[in-house]
Amino acid sequence: MMPTDATLLGLPGSLAFLLVLTLAVVLFAWTASRRWQLMTAGSPPDVRWDRPLERLRGLIELGLLQRKMFRDPYAGLYHILIFSGFVVLSVRTLSLVFEGLFPKAGMPFLSPCFWQAYLLLKDVVLATTFAGALLALGRRHLFKKERLDASVDADLILGLIGFLMLSDLLAGGARMNLFRHESAAWEPVTGLFGTLLAGMAPASLQATYGFFWWAHLIAIFVFLNYLPYAKHFHVITALPNIFLRKLEAPGKLRTFDIEKAAEAEKFGVSKLEDFTWKQRLDIFTCTECGRCREVCPTHLTGKPLSPKGFMVDLRHALYTDANAIVDTASGRGDAKTEQAQADRKPLIGGWIEEETIWACTTCRYCESACPVTITYTDKLIDLRRHLVLERSEFPKEAQTAFNGMERQGNPWNLAAADRGAWAEELPFPVLTMAEAEKGDVDVLFWVGCAGSYEDRGKKVSKALATLLHEAGVKFAILGSEESCNGDAARRLGNEYLFQTLAQQNVETINGYGIKKIVTNCPHCFNTMKNEYPDFGGHFEVVHGTELVAKLVEEGRIKLSEKVERTVTFHDACYLGRHNEIYDPPRAILRAIPGVVLKEVGRKRETGMCCGAGGGRMWLDEKIGTRINQVRYAELDSVGADGIGVSCPFCMVMLGNAKTETNGRADAFDVLELAAEALPAGGPPAAGAAAGA
Amino acid sequence: MNHIVCLAYVPDTETKIKIGADGKSIDESDVKWIVSPYDEYALEEAIKTKETKGGTVTVVTFGPAKADVGLRECLARGANEAVRIAADGLAQVDSLGVAKLLAAAIKPMPFDVLWLGNKGVGTDAQTLVPMLAEFLDLPHVNLVTKLEWKDGAVTCWREIEGAKEVVETPLPALIAAQKGLNEPRYASLKGIMAAKKKTIAVKTPADLGVDVAAVSGDKAAVRWTKLELPPARQAVKLIPADDPAKAAEELLRLLRDEAKVL
Numbered sequence: 001m002m003p004t005d006a007t008l009l010g011l012p013g014s015l016a017f018l019l020v021l022t023l024a025v026v027l028f029a030w031t032a033s034r035r036w037q038l039m040t041a042g043s044p045p046d047v048r049w050d051r052p053l054e055r056l057r058g059l060i061e062l063g064l065l066q067r068k069m070f071r072d073p074y075a076g077l078y079h080i081l082i083f084s085g086f087v088v089l090s091v092r093t094l095s096l097v098f099e100g101l102f103p104k105a106g107m108p109f110l111s112p113c114f115w116q117a118y119l120l121l122k123d124v125v126l127a128t129t130f131a132g133a134l135l136a137l138g139r140r141h142l143f144k145k146e147r148l149d150a151s152v153d154a155d156l157i158l159g160l161i162g163f164l165m166l167s168d169l170l171a172g173g174a175r176m177n178l179f180r181h182e183s184a185a186w187e188p189v190t191g192l193f194g195t196l197l198a199g200m201a202p203a204s205l206q207a208t209y210g211f212f213w214w215a216h217l218i219a220i221f222v223f224l225n226y227l228p229y230a231k232h233f234h235v236i237t238a239l240p241n242i243f244l245r246k247l248e249a250p251g252k253l254r255t256f257d258i259e260k261a262a263e264a265e266k267f268g269v270s271k272l273e274d275f276t277w278k279q280r281l282d283i284f285t286c287t288e289c290g291r292c293r294e295v296c297p298t299h300l301t302g303k304p305l306s307p308k309g310f311m312v313d314l315r316h317a318l319y320t321d322a323n324a325i326v327d328t329a330s331g332r333g334d335a336k337t338e339q340a341q342a343d344r345k346p347l348i349g350g351w352i353e354e355e356t357i358w359a360c361t362t363c364r365y366c367e368s369a370c371p372v373t374i375t376y377t378d379k380l381i382d383l384r385r386h387l388v389l390e391r392s393e394f395p396k397e398a399q400t401a402f403n404g405m406e407r408q409g410n411p412w413n414l415a416a417a418d419r420g421a422w423a424e425e426l427p428f429p430v431l432t433m434a435e436a437e438k439g440d441v442d443v444l445f446w447v448g449c450a451g452s453y454e455d456r457g458k459k460v461s462k463a464l465a466t467l468l469h470e471a472g473v474k475f476a477i478l479g480s481e482e483s484c485n486g487d488a489a490r491r492l493g494n495e496y497l498f499q500t501l502a503q504q505n506v507e508t509i510n511g512y513g514i515k516k517i518v519t520n521c522p523h524c525f526n527t528m529k530n531e532y533p534d535f536g537g538h539f540e541v542v543h544g545t546e547l548v549a550k551l552v553e554e555g556r557i558k559l560s561e562k563v564e565r566t567v568t569f570h571d572a573c574y575l576g577r578h579n580e581i582y583d584p585p586r587a588i589l590r591a592i593p594g595v596v597l598k599e600v601g602r603k604r605e606t607g608m609c610c611g612a613g614g615g616r617m618w619l620d621e622k623i624g625t626r627i628n629q630v631r632y633a634e635l636d637s638v639g640a641d642g643i644g645v646s647c648p649f650c651m652v653m654l655g656n657a658k659t660e661t662n663g664r665a666d667a668f669d670v671l672e673l674a675a676e677a678l679p680a681g682g683p684p685a686a687g688a689a690a691g692a
Numbered sequence: 693m694n695h696i697v698c699l700a701y702v703p704d705t706e707t708k709i710k711i712g713a714d715g716k717s718i719d720e721s722d723v724k725w726i727v728s729p730y731d732e733y734a735l736e737e738a739i740k741t742k743e744t745k746g747g748t749v750t751v752v753t754f755g756p757a758k759a760d761v762g763l764r765e766c767l768a769r770g771a772n773e774a775v776r777i778a779a780d781g782l783a784q785v786d787s788l789g790v791a792k793l794l795a796a797a798i799k800p801m802p803f804d805v806l807w808l809g810n811k812g813v814g815t816d817a818q819t820l821v822p823m824l825a826e827f828l829d830l831p832h833v834n835l836v837t838k839l840e841w842k843d844g845a846v847t848c849w850r851e852i853e854g855a856k857e858v859v860e861t862p863l864p865a866l867i868a869a870q871k872g873l874n875e876p877r878y879a880s881l882k883g884i885m886a887a888k889k890k891t892i893a894v895k896t897p898a899d900l901g902v903d904v905a906a907v908s909g910d911k912a913a914v915r916w917t918k919l920e921l922p923p924a925r926q927a928v929k930l931i932p933a934d935d936p937a938k939a940a941e942e943l944l945r946l947l948r949d950e951a952k953v954l
Contacts, residue, residue, distance in 0.1 A: 388878075391880060392877055402878060413706055415706045416724065417707075496881045
């Protein structure tokens, strides 16, 4: 007898099952619709339907094959076991539901041959999923990683998954002893359980079958309805979240229309509804796996920001305020809703501390680590935007930088008129665009603030100018017409200042009809390449190391002088993770005779931030240990004489760390070393200048 | 409590000053203009006081049309109204003339506190504060770094050489700010957008009944006859210390003959 052939509490079994099923589905539909409203209520527009094929490719690679999960092979293994269980066993679940509703109907949909093959697959997967749940519990309790926090929720779900597999096997084992039919051969694991139960009396077998069948299905319904309330919501949201992920350059921030925002009198994010639906889908999707936290430079140095903590806090806020948000959005303006609105804890200062918001260096290590493509920096910067643009509340050190960018076009607030002065010290003339003959310039050398004013930065600018000069590249600078690119302003939340600078620079560059730009500052590079198109700035932007590496490869620059140094290399976040440029600086180092490159452990995609990004260069670092010192110690421990960098801010941060900690290795720019290896000698040796 | 803040729109302190072709004015072509930093302290204190005690803040300047940018910055930070006395097309007006113009503009306006920076960073004459107080018949306290409000009076901490002096003045009064009084705020975008919609009241010297010809150009009490840039800073001279006696001798010689400090 099938389990729902029997009457239950006076009702026909199949009717009882229909009632339970209906209850489960209705309850889930209700929760899902509340979650949908919580995700979309008041959302600003966020279009995610472009480039469907690219989205699909990512879905397969990151969602189905779970590439990022295998960076931790153990976790990758158990996760794919459980994930494949969900996929394969969904058919099994449907068949069980069908069987419950129509106990006498058999399996009408598939040919017996297919069905038997499926039964075999299902049986194996029942075992592997169970193993997966056990392995996952092992990671949580026996081989724990720092990134994981104790979670009753996780244990409960893993326990439930284990129970689902066991109950299916027990029900199946009992069933096998009751009805001996040919499919038994196709269910070897269930067969084992059948052997285990073989000695039982038929009545007990029937009771066991009925009990575990019901228990299995009810557990599924409980599981389904529990998902949206727990971190396991990702079972439902992860694949859509990956499909709808950000496809633009990862280092590009969203440009918003200031005039429109001013009309709405709303700048940035001050409450949960100000986040777009996709940002909220990110918040739903966080699985609390902590892969972001274990690599975050602020978390590792004792700051209050951990990307995982930030996401969990946002989700806690979203779920706590869910009724107020959803009921307000659906127009239920009753007294209870109003009270719920009034009782809401403020997002900034309540759920998320201001110190947390300002801690981020926007290095994006978290984003590259997240297996479900959650982004964090966009949310933190939206909060900064609100603080700066609407409340004018920010660390006071930033004001000096803002004023400098506004008045003199550089965060040091040094005279705009002196911007091109560094070039006067070169033995050959460097023309400004205004001085150069029209059409006689192939590439604009965008120097950047650090390259124009900061002592080490100026040396690097001279090195690049010398290298370009040696290669016969026709280049010019903008001199005092150049202004800060606005990266730090934007990442400190001052979108207004950023847009002012961006428009001004784009106007200057377009005014000269410039098509190609080389810059040695990864921050200028990222902004001009990825963010200026929003302002009508469409030009080819290359980093100094890209251009020099190409000129070396083409033989236009000859690096012939021997430079006997062992060096390591520090990847700049805005060059590496943000723009995936890893090889050119290394190619230059390898091309210098005598240089031995000794890599550090955390390099390339896993390079650690120097602490200067996200405008942190201009803020004091008061909490925890200093990021630059932690990174410097790691680099110094490689045992090289020098630390190659390709970013003026990394240079300052690591140079400072050397002085602060009395370290050994000097920081230098790879272009300085290249210039040193020029046949003619080039500008003052990088080694001699290092640490200055 | 109502506040009036007088401010000067001056070349940014980082500007490389170039002398104009006439040799007695500055070349304004590459100059970035800012609200004088000392006036920013005065404005900040006025806005802070308004925020806690109510009232309004009106900013007043004497300057050409471009000074409207500075006035809008003040409105963005929280000033309620702005008045500009138009300097467009006028010959050089000295501090005395400026004091007369400002006094004429301020006289009809009711206020409790008149605020200034202790100096502009343009000519650094530091004469405007006492002159304006005299014309308006107001008590004035200069170089103020701290304040305590009382009913109808204010206690001021002012910097004097090597010490702080604490004085009390009845209101209305003129208070001139010194660095250290506060940290001026940064305008929010919300404020900037609101300031864009406000109108700036522009008055000519004639509107104020001031004969500007009598206080400007050749008639001004102070006339600029020539401007010179300070000598460029010399590079550091290193004296080799191989022989201490010789090095000391060389140092003495340099201090006596070249630097002429001995």
